[in-house]
Each structure stands twice: as C-alpha cells, then as structure tokens.
Amino acid sequence: MKAMTCKQLGGACDMEFQAETFEEMSELSKKHGMEMHQKQDATHMKAMKKMGELMQNPEDMKKWFESKRQEFESLPHK
DSSP states (O other), X not given: OEEEETGGGTOSXXXXXXXXXXXXXXXXXXXXXXXXXXXXXXXXXXXXXXXXXXXXXXXXXXXXXXXXXXXXXXXXXX
C-alpha cells in the first residue's frame, strides 16, 4: 500500500489516500475531487480550475500524469 495526499495529486488539501496501484490512487483522488466539487469547496475549486487549464493541452496533461505516476512508483510501501 502506498500513500499520497490530495495536494500531491494536484488538489488542495492534506487528505491522504492509500492504494496499491496508481490507477486506484487516481480513482480515490477523482472521487474526493467530485465530493469537494459538490460542496463547492473554494480551495479545491481553484485547484480544479488549474487542472482544467492543464487539460487544455493533451501533451502537458500526459507529462503531468506520467510525473505523478513516477512519483507514486517511487514511494515506499506502508
């Protein structure tokens, strides 16, 4: 099991997610993001806007996603 925070995954808080794979980690982050969007949490909305801007360029988004995957892979197991 590996752990990453919302901030490490492009979000706005220190909530920690734990997962075995990067795909699972991405899903946990996505679910958290949707919950924060429903609550209209201001700090998360700002982070989502920034991510939305990143998504406008598929190549930049791919690079960002791969850097997060590499960060996940380099983490120690808990």
